[in-house]
Amino acid sequence: MMKIYLSADIEGITGTTHWNETDAGNAEWEAARQQMTAEVAAACQGALEAGATEIWVKDSHDTARNLIAAELPQAARLIRGWSGHPFLTLQELDNTFAAVALIGYHSPVGSGGSPLAHSFTGKVTMLKLNGRLVSEFLMDALTSAYVGVPLVFLSGDQGICEAALAFNPSIQTVAVKQGVGASTINLHPALALERIRQGMAQAVAQAAAFRQPALPSTPIMMRFTPARSR
Numbered sequence: 001m002m003k004i005y006l007s008a009d010i011e012g013i014t015g016t017t018h019w020n021e022t023d024a025g026n027a028e029w030e031a032a033r034q035q036m037t038a039e040v041a042a043a044c045q046g047a048l049e050a051g052a053t054e055i056w057v058k059d060s061h062d063t064a065r066n067l068i069a070a071e072l073p074q075a076a077r078l079i080r081g082w083s084g085h086p087f088l089t090l091q092e093l094d095n096t097f098a099a100v101a102l103i104g105y106h107s108p109v110g111s112g113g114s115p116l117a118h119s120f121t122g123k124v125t126m127l128k129l130n131g132r133l134v135s136e137f138l139m140d141a142l143t144s145a146y147v148g149v150p151l152v153f154l155s156g157d158q159g160i161c162e163a164a165l166a167f168n169p170s171i172q173t174v175a176v177k178q179g180v181g182a183s184t185i186n187l188h189p190a191l192a193l194e195r196i197r198q199g200m201a202q203a204v205a206q207a208a209a210f211r212q213p214a215l216p217s218t219p220i221m222m223r224f225t226p227a228r229s230r
């Protein structure tokens with residue numbers, strides 16, 4: 001029995017470039033949620049190849065009702081909506097899981113890594129923890145370290161992949177896109193799936209050798225600048 005916890009967002013999948021594509025009320029969202037689902041399914045496939053038996057998949061974008069359940073392998077349990085647990089995107093994580101993986105993650109607010117760069121709700125223009133720019137990746141990495149489960153894999157834009165490697169070089173990353181101003185340069189959707197499947201298989205196979213990062217020193221200082229309404 002090997003359980004994996006996977007959290008998926010939409011802004012860091014290949015292709016997404018504009019907020020219209022991330023918004024469930026918009027026609028352009030349909031293609032984005034399909035690629036998001038395909039990237040999650042590819043990651044599940046990689047995990048299964050490496051011996052995983054169960055993959056808990058947290059839909060972590062906005063309403064958390066984006067992924068298409070029937071297109072995931074049967075070993076996946078889809079978590080939709082938000083329970084209110086403070087772990088947010090890792091809301092069920094405990095030490096019975098062998099590894100954590102993040103799909104579709106994106107550059108944080110205050111960085112130039114993506115036209116969709118933001119942190120959490122988009123209602124802050126700057127968020128720092130002990131002087132370090134806070135991304136959704138960083139919060140998940142700290143939560144995973146706190147619970148004692150290795151965060152072994154991340155796919156998303158190139159900026160967040162670089163941030164993940166700077167935080168902990170034992171994380172496997174796959175960059176599926178690069179942000180340039182208000183534009184993106186993207187991998188072909190099928191190539192993105194192939195790289196995610198392979199990277200995930202390798203990362204899960206090596207989870208036991210993972211080196212946990214140090215938790216930040218106390219006192220913890222959070223600084224944020226609220227956004228004007230947009």
Ligand SMILES: [Zn+2]
Pocket residue numbers: 009010011060061062
């Ligand atoms: Zn999102």
